Amino acid sequence: MMYPELTMMIDGELVTAGGRRxxxxxxxxxxxxxxxxxxxxxxxLDRALESAQRGFATWKNASARERGSILKRGAALIRNRQxxxxxxxxxxxxxxxxxxxxxxxxxxxxxxxYAEEGRRAYGRxxxxxxxxxxxxxxxxxxxxxxxxxxxxxxxLTPCRKIGGALAAGCSLILxxxxxxxxxxxxxxxxxxxxxxxxGVLNLVFGDAPAVTGHLLGSxxxxxxxxxxxxxxxxxxxxxxxxxxxxxxxxLGGHAPVLVFDDVDVERVxxxxxxxxxxxAGQICISPTRFYVHERIFDAFVEHFTARAGAMRLGEGLAExxxxxxxxxxxRQVAMEEFVSDATRRGARxxxxxxxxxxxxxxxxPTVLTDPPDDARVMTEEPFGPVVPITxxxxxxxxxxxxxxLSVGLAAYAFTTSNETAMAVGELLKAGMVGVNxxxxxxxxxxxxxxxxxxxxxxxxxxxxxxxxxxKLIAHARRP
Numbered sequence: 306m307m308y309p310e311l312t313m314m315i316d317g318e319l320v321t322a323g324g325r326r327x328x329x330x331x332x333x334x335x336x337x338x339x340x341x342x343x344x345x346x347x348x349x350l351d352r353a354l355e356s357a358q359r360g361f362a363t364w365k366n367a368s369a370r371e372r373g374s375i376l377k378r379g380a381a382l383i384r385n386r387q388x389x390x391x392x393x394x395x396x397x398x399x400x401x402x403x404x405x406x407x408x409x410x411x412x413x414x415x416x417x418x419y420a421e422e423g424r425r426a427y428g429r430x431x432x433x434x435x436x437x438x439x440x441x442x443x444x445x446x447x448x449x450x451x452x453x454x455x456x457x458x459x460x461l462t463p464c465r466k467i468g469g470a471l472a473a474g475c476s477l478i479l480x481x482x483x484x485x486x487x488x489x490x491x492x493x494x495x496x497x498x499x500x501x502x503x504g505v506l507n508l509v510f511g512d513a514p515a516v517t518g519h520l521l522g523s524x525x526x527x528x529x530x531x532x533x534x535x536x537x538x539x540x541x542x543x544x545x546x547x548x549x550x551x552x553x554x555x556l557g558g559h560a561p562v563l564v565f566d567d568v569d570v571e572r573v574x575x576x577x578x579x580x581x582x583x584x585a586g587q588i589c590i591s592p593t594r595f596y597v598h599e600r601i602f603d604a605f606v607e608h609f610t611a612r613a614g615a616m617r618l619g620e621g622l623a624e625x626x627x628x629x630x631x632x633x634x635x636r637q638v639a640m641e642e643f644v645s646d647a648t649r650r651g652a653r654x655x656x657x658x659x660x661x662x663x664x665x666x667x668x669x670p671t672v673l674t675d676p677p678d679d680a681r682v683m684t685e686e687p688f689g690p691v692v693p694i695t696x697x698x699x700x701x702x703x704x705x706x707x708x709x710l711s712v713g714l715a716a717y718a719f720t721t722s723n724e725t726a727m728a729v730g731e732l733l734k735a736g737m738v739g740v741n742x743x744x745x746x747x748x749x750x751x752x753x754x755x756x757x758x759x760x761x762x763x764x765x766x767x768x769x770x771x772x773x774x775x776k777l778i779a780h781a782r783r784p
Contacts, residue, residue: 317502325346326343327344330487333398361448361475365445376419391406397485399631412492416464418749419769423473437781443778444776447528448475448526450530452529469530470772474772484632527550553761555758559710562596562719563716564596565719567722576743582616585668586690589714591688595693598697602694631667637660640687640690643687650680651675652693654673673692714759715736716733716737717738717740726740736758736762
């Protein structure tokens, strides 16, 4: 199978196109049509809501062990189908196959981790201040949840939300990206094949404002988890407030990376180049604002630019490809605008700077040196393979510049000084700080931001607690 027939999943049944509106799904490497995606009608969405409500009634009463067993079988099926799912992911999203395979493997790990964690949704007994009174604190699933996910990690991001919600005992309606629907469909199929009851996990597609507006407008939905842009996140938070639906928002970032003058320059430049150009820079926690100490600035730029220039671009299924295309033509236009603005403001192009080839949504790995702090590439998340590198003199100065934006998702620093490492860990304003590592996303650790990067976490115990209500039961011995 190269690419699946695209359907939705409602109440445990695959929903085909029928007379529904259909939209093409494109291969970003060659701009060809992979398939036609059916969009949900209002009746489809109402059916998904009713199904999720019934599914919740069943799923919440299953034991944590039962739920965990099904999720483990689902994780095993995802692993068994890793190559198939990864090929679908690469075809519709563009990233190199080896990256897609890694993403699918990690997605299975996340589901498996939550399968175990669901058995540890512990409550507690609180000692009472009077005789004859017992005080119990218990955790209960919040209800039907809605998850809205983007195109850049079409396996991992849905699995974070699916794992946390289902482990907690919630049912879930997943509104996955219309640009990468096949990956989400294959994940959902695997979990249903593992034995999920009908209605526990529904998958719908369609016009995003209409779909999310209709689903959030229903009192059946008690929880929203959204990954996407800051403006859309604010809009959905306001919509959810009308029904007091709980929300987890993982919004945009613009991660600073601080490189101090005591590091092995070539080693750090190589590590950052690999990390930056992974998924063509289309990662919300990608290092995006490079602050390099002035004493090592020239050497760092030389090594980093060499790595960028050596990157082989191509379609993701080719073994020689180091970086695939951008996800859509809008990202190409955005990269051009970032480069044009930076050069007008005095930045110098050291590598790349324009599109690659005449077919597909490719853009060359681009290195810009010394853009001013008010350049767009320094104030807006580029979400692509454009790297601004600027210099700094001391810790106090660079911390102020790194913290100058309203977003705070991830931040990074590289140093061999324990004193500096302690300082940046405390002073950087971000939900995740990596010191001498870019690895801040794991199944067992919380993933989320501060300020305009959103609130709430996925991953770790926090990712399941987001789907749990806390209930106090105060039980007196007699009236």
